[in-house]
Amino acid sequence: MLLKTLGITxxxxxxxxxxxxxxxxxxxxxxxxxxxxxxxxxxxxEITYIHTPLSRALExxxxxxxxxxxxxxxxxxxxLEAREGITAGEAWMKGLQALKNNAELKAAxxxxxxxxxxxxxxxxxxxxxxxxxxxxxxxxxxxEKALQEVESGRKLWAYGxxxxxxxxxxxxx
Amino acid sequence: MVVFEDHSIxxxxxxxxxxxxxxxxxxxxxxxxxxxxxxxxxxNQPILLKIGDKDYSVDNKGCFIxxxxxxxxxxxxxxxxxxxxxxxxxxxxxxEEIKRGFITIPGGNRVGLAGQIVMxxxxxxxxxxxxxxxxRVARExxxxxxxLIPYICLPSSSMVMNTLIISPPRCGKTTVLRDIAxxxxxxxxxxxxxxxxxxxxxxxxxxxxxxxxxxxxGPRTDVLDACPKAQGxxxxxxxxxxxxxxxxxxxxxxDVDAIQECVNAGVSVITSIHAGNxxxxxxxxxxxxxxxxxxxxxxVVLSRRNGPGTLEEIIRWD
Numbered sequence: 001m002l003l004k005t006l007g008i009t010x011x012x013x014x015x016x017x018x019x020x021x022x023x024x025x026x027x028x029x030x031x032x033x034x035x036x037x038x039x040x041x042x043x044x045x046e047i048t049y050i051h052t053p054l055s056r057a058l059e060x061x062x063x064x065x066x067x068x069x070x071x072x073x074x075x076x077x078x079x080l081e082a083r084e085g086i087t088a089g090e091a092w093m094k095g096l097q098a099l100k101n102n103a104e105l106k107a108a109x110x111x112x113x114x115x116x117x118x119x120x121x122x123x124x125x126x127x128x129x130x131x132x133x134x135x136x137x138x139x140x141x142x143x144e145k146a147l148q149e150v151e152s153g154r155k156l157w158a159y160g161x162x163x164x165x166x167x168x169x170x171x172x173x
Numbered sequence: 174m175v176v177f178e179d180h181s182i183x184x185x186x187x188x189x190x191x192x193x194x195x196x197x198x199x200x201x202x203x204x205x206x207x208x209x210x211x212x213x214x215x216x217n218q219p220i221l222l223k224i225g226d227k228d229y230s231v232d233n234k235g236c237f238i239x240x241x242x243x244x245x246x247x248x249x250x251x252x253x254x255x256x257x258x259x260x261x262x263x264x265x266x267x268x269e270e271i272k273r274g275f276i277t278i279p280g281g282n283r284v285g286l287a288g289q290i291v292m293x294x295x296x297x298x299x300x301x302x303x304x305x306x307x308x309r310v311a312r313e314x315x316x317x318x319x320x321l322i323p324y325i326c327l328p329s330s331s332m333v334m335n336t337l338i339i340s341p342p343r344c345g346k347t348t349v350l351r352d353i354a355x356x357x358x359x360x361x362x363x364x365x366x367x368x369x370x371x372x373x374x375x376x377x378x379x380x381x382x383x384x385x386x387x388x389x390x391g392p393r394t395d396v397l398d399a400c401p402k403a404q405g406x407x408x409x410x411x412x413x414x415x416x417x418x419x420x421x422x423x424x425x426x427x428d429v430d431a432i433q434e435c436v437n438a439g440v441s442v443i444t445s446i447h448a449g450n451x452x453x454x455x456x457x458x459x460x461x462x463x464x465x466x467x468x469x470x471x472x473v474v475l476s477r478r479n480g481p482g483t484l485e486e487i488i489r490w491d
Contacts, residue, residue, distance in 0.1 A: 051266040080262055085192035085254060088262035121262040124299045128265050 011172075012165035019161015023154040028104040030150055032069055033143040036113070037136050039065040039073065044132035047125070054088055054121040055080035058095075068102035071095070072113070089117035112138045182206045185280035186308050191254035194220060197235040197245060205237065210343075215305040216252055219244030256303050259284050269399065272297050273375070281311040281380015281387030311380045313388050317345070317482050318352035324471050324487050325353065325443070326364040333357060333367060333417050333441035335468055339448050340475035345482030346445040347377050347421055349475065351388060353443055354378070354419050358391025369394040370415040372405030378421055403427035410438050417441045429463050436468050450474055451488060464490065 042064045046057035055077050062073035075098040079091030096113055099105070112135060119131045183206070187198050194214070201209075201222075211223035219230045219241045230244025231237055238244060259276055260267050270276045275285045288303035325334050336353075340346040360366025373379050373396055379386035381398040390396060395413050397405040402420045406428075409415050418435055420428075423444050435442050448454045451472060455461050463469070472488030 047263075047265055051263075053261045053266060054263040055261065057263075083258075085195070085258065087254060087257045091262075121260075122257065122264050123301070124268050124271075125265045 015165030022157035
């Protein structure tokens with residue numbers, strides 16, 4: 001009986017924790033998109049006002065923002081600093097891969113960021129401004145969508161985890 | 174003439190090329206590098222190396238060939254990667270340079286750009302969709318102007334003679350002007366050093382990169398980089414108290430007016446003009462007026478007969 005009770009507790013606690021983690025991931029996604037928007041704003045200023053060379057601008061942006069968003073800029077900057085014939089687009093995609101591995105972003109968020117690979121650094125100030133504005137607006141929309149998901153999704157994940165745990169227990173009994 | 178620095182071409186120019194082309198050019202010998210004048214990348218055309226007066230190419234295996242048709246055909250990707258490398262992936266930081274059609278890279282070498290020109294009103298806004306790139310090797314030939322110095326700095330006069338260098342393109346007038354700047358700025362046992370201002374409209378004389386001269390123009394030389402000649406000469410007289418002003422390739426009415434202003438202010442002017450000989454100079458009304466007024470005291474005619482910088486004639490207008 002004691003073993004059974006322990007098993008039930010473990011299953012419900014495990015599934016509940018999984019659900020709570022899922023709910024936390026939704027919260028994190030909103031914060032990370034917001035961080036990304038701010039970091040891109042910083043990068044935009046470095047490029048359009050100070051004309052900082054891209055590798056240094058990325059490095060400075062990495063220092064400006066927190067983890068895990070900083071890994072996008074750190075990895076991109078490292079790629080360019082190595083000066084092995086790598087283009088800004090290739091370095092950016094490398095950074096994006098690192099971000100994907102460390103952040104809670106969805107594919108749609110990463111798709112928006114990947115469009116930057118086509119433009120980053122390789123046009124005049126006016127064009128850079130336009131593309132940074134566009135990308136930040138698109139991220140703003142993603143952030144609003146993510147916020148809406150938070151309300152419904154957080155409850156779904158948090159309660160869902162315990163409910164799934166309870167159902168598994170019922171099935172096993 | 175003694176040529177310096179050419180072993181650094183590999184680092185200062187070839188390192189900027191796309192990785193595919195960089196590998197192909199790895200086999201260039203020192204002899205080739207010593208005489209290399211240009212590397213031209215044109216989209217879908219064979220890569221072209223101007224060595225002395227001849228054009229060469231390299232094939233896919235990196236073999237040096239004279240038959241250009243068998244040369245490696247430059248891909249759009251090569252152009253893109255090379256532009257990315259030259260600009261440090263930051264074209265936005267080179268807007269002014271791109272408007273002027275070239276970027277100067279560390280070492281003072283110039284990279285000419287061609288592609289689709291974007292206009293804003295009557296002005297060039299930028300170049301996009303680059304289709305060709307031309308690397309021009311900046312040659313620093315120390316003491317190449319030494320034979321001219323006795324004519325420019327007369328022992329009997331404390332002034333430097335106002336001098337016009339007459340030369341067709343690619344005959345070494347920029348190299349000679351640069352060396353004159355260095356020699357006058359350094360001084361010697363025979364003449365004192367002078368304050369020199371180089372008005373470098375096309376960033377060729379001093380090869381400035383981000384405003385800092387990359388080529389030796391002497392210790393007492395101020396460089397007004399990318400500055401229009403006429404405005405630069407007047408600005409220099411007012412603000413930098415020069416004894417000598419050096420500028421390349423005059424030709425416009427504004428240049429002539431500025432030279433007259435400098436000469437009247439007691440500042441010596443050494444400059445150059447595109448022409449084969451004095452007769453051709455006299456066919457240009459604007460410059461002819463200047464010569465008639467006696468603005469220049471010495472004329473130097475250069476050619477390429479025995480290689481760039483061949484001294485053909487010294488003209489005195491005393």
